[in-house]
Amino acid sequence: DTGVSQDPRHKITKRGQNVTFRCDPISEHNRLYWYRQTLGQGPEFLTYFQNEAQLEKSRLLSDRFSAERPKGSFSTLEIQRTEQGDSAMYLCASSLDLLLAGGAYSYNEQFFGPGTRLTVL
């Protein structure tokens, strides 16, 4: 178990450019979350996947943002036409949630990656 990894760790880009981040969850974790953390704030939920299905998106996730998780393994988060307000730390987390009888999912700890720090100039 090597933990959640994220790549790159740092990204500096110019306004208007597109950027893509990658998250590799803990092997066999079926849930994957993306959060955004701006300076002086706590992380805010962006979106999450159950296997390859994207089940919820925050209103923070404008149409310039897109996330994918092909094959239910790694995930990518793309930001198109970056703006200075996109500068933040982007955190990925994964968990192994088990489907219980009755259709509910059990809670399990979310393990966080080190984050990708994006700076938009």
Place this chain on the structure above:
Amino acid sequence: AQSVTQLDSQVPVFEEAPVELRCNYSSSVSVYLFWYVQYPNQGLQLLLKYLSGSTLVKGINGFEAEFNKSQTSFHLRKPSVHISDTAEYFCAVSDQGGSNYKLTFGKGTLLTVNP
């Protein structure tokens, strides 16, 4: 909707002193409660969690927290801090009855332990 308020943005203490980091939450449904720690340039690490049962929860590194439902609080305490406890601490909640378990975080408390 849920919200979390961390009452102190910064808490400076001396080494070996006790510390309490305060957290209040608001929610229309029952919640799970968490404390995470973030060291510089690192991701979040879970310190402890309250899911059910005893309202006094013990976590890693000697931290503990007490859930108070009537006061909607979940304060974090440590009887004697070390220099290595210097970090940002986040309180978070998650909807118990939800299916996504997304976390709602407070703004964080920077704990600085001085020699």
